[in-house]
Structures are given as structure tokens and as C-alpha cells.
Amino acid sequence: MKIRTLVASLLSIGALVASINVSANEPIQPIKAPAVKNADMVELGKMLFFDPRLSKSGFISCNSCHNLSMGGTDNIPTSIGHAWQQGPINAPTVLNASMNLAQFWDGRAKDLKEQAGGPIANPGEMASTHKAAVEVLQSIPQYRGRFQKAFGSDQVDIDRVTTAIAAFEETLVTPGSRFDKWLEGDKKALNSQELEGYELFKSSGCSGCHNGPAVGGALYQKFGVYHPYKTASKAEGRKAVTGKDTDLNVFKVPTLRNIELTYPYFHDGAAATLEDAVRTMGKVQLDRDFDKKEIDSIVAFLKTLTGEQPDFKMPILPPSNNSTPRPAPF
Secondary structure (H helix, E strand, C coil), X not given: CHHHHHHHHHHHHHHHHHHHHHHHCCCCCCCCCCCCCXXXXXXXXXXXXXXXXXXXXXXXXXXXXXXXXXXXXXXXXXXXXXXXXXXXXXXXXXXXXXXXXCECCCCCECCHHHHHHHHHHCCCCCCXXXXXXXXXXXXXXXXXXXHHHHHCXXXXXXXXXXXXXXXXXXXXXCCCCHHHHHHCCCCCXXXXXXXXXXXXXXXXXXXXXXXXXXXXXXXXXXXXXXXXXXXXXXXXXXXXXXXXXXXXXXXXXXCCCCHHHCCCEXXXXXXXXXXXHHHHHHHHHHCXXXXXXXXXXXXXXXXXXXXXXXXXXXXXXXXXXXXXXXXCCC
16 A cells, blocks of 8 residues: 555656646746635625726726626727727736736736726726725725725725725636646647647747746737738827837737637737737738648637636625715716
């Protein structure tokens, strides 16, 4: 029995070492499951993420544009804001967003906490104010109780609101993709077409920007390296943040994790399919005209990056009361 146990242990260690060696030699690393530090804060953040009363209309929540049933985005070219305003840019996925070097396409928010406060007060998105959102939450005793559990006092302010939302969003990671299983040593996890696509992904230069655990999100890059990208979008990229002409059309490289779920693609949402996106990226970024077989292989690989989606009990939000400020949807 002891010998059998020892052999099993050695085999397990051998598999772990093999997994580490595979990952170390690849530009992409597996995603690890999140570690929850404060369960009460995460639960509060989840409630706030789904609560439309943070918006002026009482209709739009964080989940409206970052729908966790749809890959953490809304699957339309640009999001719909207050009073059916058309948003200026495609909503990036919230899944694995904690791995980004910054938030928003132009990187104007340094982290998830800073990002969380933006849409609430943006007149084209949730169209409320931080003061009004806090007043709504303060008026609801059950929410104050949640803040008490999470922070040690029932004080409600925008800093705590965004801290809690960020804590929940940090748990929205997607480990366990078939590609991760391949990286971890399961050589049967990918078929020949998917492996061909991955090798082409690396050899053609895609992995130069799309690498690391998130397969992107770690740097900024000009969109249109070899050929100009033609678009009707007025988004300027990093130039809107830095004011530098050299930063025109420089955007944060998006994560490719769960990419089959987060269509349409690019900052303007102009690429309706993965095939369209791969074809365009090959041309404007790599000066390469991928043929149909190459595109199909790369797309097959990209679909192996879909991981385990966040799985949790939906929050039951506490009701408003007579003192809660009323929404103004129209």
C-alpha cells in the first residue's frame, strides 16, 4: 500500500512538473481560480453590480453592459446608455478584467475601483451622480447592514461603493479552459486543427501582443500598424488621455479569453465574427492575408480559450422604501 501511494505521489509530482515546463515555454499561462479575501465585501459588490438603482433611470446596472450571462459584455457594437443614447465605444468584457494593466480601451482608469465610479456619473451611461447613488443606498437599511458587515461601519460613500464593486469584479475570472488544460499537461485537450491554429497564432506574431494569463490586456498598441484601420468611430485611444498625437489610435490590447462569447469585436464593434476579426487583424496589424484554412484554424484555437464562467447565486436586492429617492427613467 505504501509503495502504491508513493508511486501515485511521484506520478502526480511528475505531471505537475511537466505542466510547469509546458507553461514556462509558452507565451500564454493558465488562469488561476480567484482567492476571496472578504466574502462580505464581495457579496455587497455583487449586489451593487446588479442594482439598477445606481442609475438615474433605475433601469441600467453594471450588468446591463457587462452581462455575466453573455461573456461579461452586451454583444452589440456600442452600448445603450441613459435615454437610449448610443455609446461611443464597444463595451469590453468584465471577465478577467482584473488582469488588465488599466481599464477602459484608452486606459484612463488605473484599476477596477477607479473604473467602477465612471459609468455611474457619466451622462451617456447611467446618468446619475455619485451623491445621488449614495443617497439611494443610504436610504435602505438592509444595504447599510451590508456595508456594516463589509467595512465595519454602516457608512455609505462612493469610495466604499466602488471598492465593493471592484472586489466582486476581481472574482470574475475564468479558469479551466480547454487550452489551460492543454498547458497543464492534458495533450488530448486540443485537436489537430486547434493546435495548428495556436502554432500559427504564435508564428505569425499574434502572441507578441496577446500573451500572459489573460492573452492580452498587458500593453497598449496602435491599431493599424501596417495599414490604417478604417472606421467611423471617433474614439482616439490613448490620445484622449495623454493629448499626444503619437497616441492616436493606440488602444489597450484586449484579452482574448472567452473571445467566442464577446462579439462583436474591436473598439468600434465593427467585426461581427471571429473570422472577420482574424482577417482584419492579420492585414492591419501583421501585413498578412490569412487564407480560409488559416483563419479557420486560428478561430478554432481561439475558441479553446473559453473558460469556466462565473457561477454564483443571483443577489436578491433589498426593496426601496418611502424615503428612497425615486428613479427618473424618462
